[in-house]
Amino acid sequence: MEFPxxxxxxxxxxxxAIMIFVIMLGMGSSLTVNDFKAVARSPRGVxxxxxxxFGLMPLIALGLSILLGLPPAFAIALILIGCLPGxxxxxxxxxxxxxxxxxxxxxxxxxxxxxxxxxxxLLNLYTVRFTSQISETMRAAxxxxxxxxxTGNIISSLVLVLVPVAMGMIxxxxxxxxxxxxxxxxxxxxxxxxxxxILTAFIRHGGLFLQTPIQVYIAxxxxxxxxxxxxxxxxxxxxxxxxxxxxxxxxxxxxxxPVSFAIILLSFNEPVQSQMLWLAILYSTxxxxxxxxxxxxxxxxxxxxWDVYKNxxxxxxxxxxxxxxxxxxxxxxxxxxxxPSQGTSxxxxxx
Amino acid sequence: xxxxxxxxxxxxxxxxxYQKAANRFESLPAFATRENALQWKPVSFRELCNQGLDLATxxxxxxxxxxxxxxxxxxxxxxxxxxxxxxxFCGAADVPRGRDVSDNELEYIVTHAGIExxxxxxxxxxxxxxxxxxxxxGLREIIVLDPKAQVKEGVRKLKDILNTGARLRSEGDTRxxxxxxxxxxxxxxxxxYTSGTTGRPKGVMxxxxxxxxxxxxxxxIHNPNDRTLSVLPVWHVFERVIEMYTISFGGxxxxxxxxxxxxxxxxxxxxxxxxxxxxxxxIHEKIWKGVKSSHPVRQVLFHIAYFLSxxxxxxxxxxxxxxxxxxxxxxxxxxxxxxxxxxxxxxxxPWYGFFNAxxxxxxxxxxxxxxxxxxxxxxxxxxxxxxxFNYVGIPVLEGYGLTETSPVISVRPKLNLVxxxxxxxxxxxxxxxxxxxxxxxxxxNKDLPYEGRSMRxxxxxxxxxxxxxYYKDEELTKDAFQDGWFRTGDLGMMTHxxxxxxxxxxxxxxVLSSGENVEPExxxxxxxxxxYIDQCMVVGQDQKSLGVLIxxxxxxxxxxxxxxxxxxxxxxxxxxxxxIRQEIRRLISISSGFKxxxxxxxxxxxxxxxxxxxxxTNLFKVKRHVVAAEFNNVIQDLFLNGSNKxx
Numbered sequence: 001m002e003f004p005x006x007x008x009x010x011x012x013x014x015x016x017a018i019m020i021f022v023i024m025l026g027m028g029s030s031l032t033v034n035d036f037k038a039v040a041r042s043p044r045g046v047x048x049x050x051x052x053x054f055g056l057m058p059l060i061a062l063g064l065s066i067l068l069g070l071p072p073a074f075a076i077a078l079i080l081i082g083c084l085p086g087x088x089x090x091x092x093x094x095x096x097x098x099x100x101x102x103x104x105x106x107x108x109x110x111x112x113x114x115x116x117x118x119x120x121x122l123l124n125l126y127t128v129r130f131t132s133q134i135s136e137t138m139r140a141a142x143x144x145x146x147x148x149x150x151t152g153n154i155i156s157s158l159v160l161v162l163v164p165v166a167m168g169m170i171x172x173x174x175x176x177x178x179x180x181x182x183x184x185x186x187x188x189x190x191x192x193x194x195x196x197x198i199l200t201a202f203i204r205h206g207g208l209f210l211q212t213p214i215q216v217y218i219a220x221x222x223x224x225x226x227x228x229x230x231x232x233x234x235x236x237x238x239x240x241x242x243x244x245x246x247x248x249x250x251x252x253x254x255x256x257x258p259v260s261f262a263i264i265l266l267s268f269n270e271p272v273q274s275q276m277l278w279l280a281i282l283y284s285t286x287x288x289x290x291x292x293x294x295x296x297x298x299x300x301x302x303x304x305x306w307d308v309y310k311n312x313x314x315x316x317x318x319x320x321x322x323x324x325x326x327x328x329x330x331x332x333x334x335x336x337x338x339x340p341s342q343g344t345s346x347x348x349x350x351x
Numbered sequence: 352x353x354x355x356x357x358x359x360x361x362x363x364x365x366x367x368x369y370q371k372a373a374n375r376f377e378s379l380p381a382f383a384t385r386e387n388a389l390q391w392k393p394v395s396f397r398e399l400c401n402q403g404l405d406l407a408t409x410x411x412x413x414x415x416x417x418x419x420x421x422x423x424x425x426x427x428x429x430x431x432x433x434x435x436x437x438x439x440f441c442g443a444a445d446v447p448r449g450r451d452v453s454d455n456e457l458e459y460i461v462t463h464a465g466i467e468x469x470x471x472x473x474x475x476x477x478x479x480x481x482x483x484x485x486x487x488x489g490l491r492e493i494i495v496l497d498p499k500a501q502v503k504e505g506v507r508k509l510k511d512i513l514n515t516g517a518r519l520r521s522e523g524d525t526r527x528x529x530x531x532x533x534x535x536x537x538x539x540x541x542x543x544y545t546s547g548t549t550g551r552p553k554g555v556m557x558x559x560x561x562x563x564x565x566x567x568x569x570x571x572i573h574n575p576n577d578r579t580l581s582v583l584p585v586w587h588v589f590e591r592v593i594e595m596y597t598i599s600f601g602g603x604x605x606x607x608x609x610x611x612x613x614x615x616x617x618x619x620x621x622x623x624x625x626x627x628x629x630x631x632x633x634i635h636e637k638i639w640k641g642v643k644s645s646h647p648v649r650q651v652l653f654h655i656a657y658f659l660s661x662x663x664x665x666x667x668x669x670x671x672x673x674x675x676x677x678x679x680x681x682x683x684x685x686x687x688x689x690x691x692x693x694x695x696x697x698x699x700x701p702w703y704g705f706f707n708a709x710x711x712x713x714x715x716x717x718x719x720x721x722x723x724x725x726x727x728x729x730x731x732x733x734x735x736x737x738x739x740f741n742y743v744g745i746p747v748l749e750g751y752g753l754t755e756t757s758p759v760i761s762v763r764p765k766l767n768l769v770x771x772x773x774x775x776x777x778x779x780x781x782x783x784x785x786x787x788x789x790x791x792x793x794x795x796n797k798d799l800p801y802e803g804r805s806m807r808x809x810x811x812x813x814x815x816x817x818x819x820x821y822y823k824d825e826e827l828t829k830d831a832f833q834d835g836w837f838r839t840g841d842l843g844m845m846t847h848x849x850x851x852x853x854x855x856x857x858x859x860x861x862v863l864s865s866g867e868n869v870e871p872e873x874x875x876x877x878x879x880x881x882x883y884i885d886q887c888m889v890v891g892q893d894q895k896s897l898g899v900l901i902x903x904x905x906x907x908x909x910x911x912x913x914x915x916x917x918x919x920x921x922x923x924x925x926x927x928x929x930x931i932r933q934e935i936r937r938l939i940s941i942s943s944g945f946k947x948x949x950x951x952x953x954x955x956x957x958x959x960x961x962x963x964x965x966x967x968t969n970l971f972k973v974k975r976h977v978v979a980a981e982f983n984n985v986i987q988d989l990f991l992n993g994s995n996k997x998x
Binding site (some may be wrong): 045092095096177178180181184185187188193262292304307308310311314315317318319323326327329331 | 356375376377378379383388390391392501574575576577578601618619620622646648652704705708710711712721792880
């Protein structure tokens with residue numbers, strides 16, 4: 001397949017860099033030190049989330065790559081996406097899907113830190129067969145060296161991305177007003193830039209959409225959907241409360257796209273860079289749509305248990321922590337009745 | 352499964368409803384009273400029912416007979432609803448009124464209703480009643496609700512009667528259950544004296560069947576997870592029906608107040624709420640103030656969000672056929688507009704989705720964030736307020752009704768939100784429109800185009816919620832009905848999507864000397880959109896042209912760079928008069944859709960605002976006759992030497 005190298009011009013790369021900065025700054029602006037402490041308060045949820053994010057997701061990516069027979073560069077990109085930490089977008093979706101925002105935030109913060117060593121580890125583990133494929137083609141073309149995953153570069157780009165996050169956290173502490181603005185602007189900027197990238201790609205390389213193998217489309221849409229599906233059922237089977245199931249499901253499926261842009265731009269070179277970038281762009285586009293749909297579905301499905309949770313929470317808030325809400329016998333389904341966390345779940349993070 | 356969760360209790364009468372609610376919802380909270388912002392005291396359905404039975408037994412012991420009228424003077428508090436429980440369990444009816452009742456009204460009501468036993472909320476009310484004791488020979492017992500009140504000699508404490516009743520019941524007194532069995536559907540549950548917008552108080556007789564039909568027929572899906580925030584006076588039937596309705600689905604009513612509404616909304620996160628238009632105006636004002644004082648970038652984001660939401664919602668309501676159809680739109684017009692709206696809807700959808708989530712949700716959070724529906728009643732909701740709340744995503748279901756119809760006649764259901772209308776008549780309720788002059792039935796009338804839709808006339812109602820009549824006033828009762836239909840006295844029309852649209856109160860109609868009939872309400876509502884105008888009343892009966900009395904918004908003015916101290920400073924201030932003049936010209940003009948004779952030719956600023964209980968009813972409706980009497984000299988002056996003095 002002929003794939004255009006130089007997918008992005010220099011000015012696009014600059015734009016992308018600014019976008020990554022703004023988004024990560026927005027992410028930091030929504031965080032406080034307390035969010036890190038909160039991780040310790042709900043270790044079970046965060047641990048289940050960790051297994052789901054770094055256990056299931058990379059496997060889903062690998063499975064899809066093999067199943068669909070993706071070209072190696074795309075496969076590496078998909079696995080890279082599978083190993084990413086969560087982003088702040090998932091917190092917003094968790095909120096609207098009536099999931100636990102607190103857990104979503106805890107998972108985002110925890111996974112961002114853990115990604116520093118988990119990502120390089122998992123990438124090296126799962127991409128072996130694809131890197132060797134690339135090395136063979138490169139050698140056939142006359143190259144001397146083997147293609148290897150640039151582990152050191154990946155770690156340093158991850159650290160680099162964390163700088164604006166830290167800046168955002170400082171901003172939040174110094175000026176909450178600006179921090180809120182940064183938070184709101186970030187989401188908007190992300191959508192604008194992704195649209196711009198898609199549009200420029202369309203104008204410059206009109207045939208790109210047609211050249212892209214159908215498998216890539218299936219993979220980019222499928223990885224998110226599979227993440228939602230397995231995240232939901234995995235957390236359900238281990239007995240999480242519906243509120244947490246929805247948060248874990250969304251957190252698993254939604255990855256921090258901007259981080260993947262940063263890693264691809266800073267750590268990979270042609271001939272793989274453009275293809276990897278293209279897959280990341282497609283994923284970022286499709287994930288917004290699919291998570292919107294899933295969120296609406298969760299919101300509808302979860303109304304009842306959310307109402308129960310909310311009502312008991314407010315009873316405890318107003319009538320004291322010892323107050324016990326007793327519903328009529330046939331009112332709660334078995335699954336909610338058994339749950340020990342009912343009414344005592346961590347207070348939602350809202351401002 | 353899901354269906355049984357949202358089931359309402361079906362009962363024969365209120366006493367039956369209270370008992371069935373206790374049996375089904377047991378220890379769930381029924382009412383909660385505020386001690387401070389984050390400390391509320393709940394009382395469960397079971398507790399309330401038991402205490403009600405105790406108090407009822409105490410009342411029976413005091414000699415309260417079935418079908419007696421028991422006075423209940425006070426405002427929202429737990430003891431109020433407890434007293435109501437007891438009165439219903441006794442098989443008696445209560446005669447409620449708020450703390451702000453005047454001495455004249457108090458005397459009239461106690462005498463006219465033949466009240467022997469009377470609950471009063473406070474010490475002050477107790478003293479006022481004792482003061483006029485000689486004029487009220489029939490009044491035997493006064494019971495004070497407030498547990499902290501100092502009771503005078505011969506006055507009883509609620510607590511004592513409760514204890515007596517509890518003791519009697521533990522000794523095997525079961526008289527109360529006999530009383531409950533004896534309640535018939537057409538027995539009164541309450542006798543409400545309305546001062547309304549005209550004349551002397553009338554005793555509206557409402558029966559158990561009236562109220563039960565409302566709890567059965569109100570549209571809405573609720574269950575015990577719902578929280579109702581209560582701010583309107585409970586003795587008003589609109590608030591009362593909301594409380595009864597809340598009991599019927601097992602929700603909890605939280606007693607808030609106008610002063611604490613802001614914080615209570617955030618702490619209680621109500622899912623359901625009833626309120627008067629004036630309150631929505633206040634909330635609307637507060638939200639705008641919040642937006643204006645926020646970060647500039649956020650202000651821009653809000654305006655973008657609001658703009659997108661408007662585009663989205665207008666197209667959405669068009670595609671769902673939920674637009675106000677006053678005139679029948681021809682099919683080709685719909686065909687022509689359909690693709691436009693569809694394309695706009697699709698284009699705006701993702702942007703709306705994002706901004707709705709990122710920006711408008713924060714606005715909704717200032718109202719608690721859980722409000723699924725809010726009902727506005729007791730007056731017309733200004734259209735810009737109506738639109739605002741629907742665009743930011745807090746659906747306001749405007750309803751229509753009178754005390755005489757206990758009260759809901761129609762309400763916009765959540766899934767058929769036609770902004771500008773008061774929705775279709777509720778279940779089992781029939782509405783007809785009569786020509787005011789000829790008395791001809793305009794709707795439903797098969798001989799007229801579209802069966803008489805979009806024809807304006809007087810609204811008349813028939814249904815299970817219509818009152819039994821006015822107490823001891825057969826003549827007034829006869830006047831209120833026409834061939835078995837209740838005459839609301841309001842003007843309205845049926846739109847082409849079968850929603851009722853209210854066009855004003857026929858009794859408020861101003862007839863100019865030229866013979867033109869003017870409805871003042873639309874003009875007043877339009878004027879109130881101005882940030883400078885707080886309250887106003889259009890006058891001009893038998894005059895050549897209209898004038899208006901205006902209470903300006905003090906805070907909106909700056910005179911010589913500083914805020915004026917009082918309304919009196921504004922009255923004679925040329926600058927202020929000029930500002931108001933321009934506002935009137937801007938708002939009421941031919942180009943904004945008013946007719947020539949509807950234009951305001953003169954106005955006067957008033958030096959004080961209308962007060963609740965005096966110039967305003969408790970639902971903030973202007974009592975026209977009171978204002979006309981109070982400001983008689985201003986009106987005289989207004990029309991003294993013809994017009995064109997001020998405009």
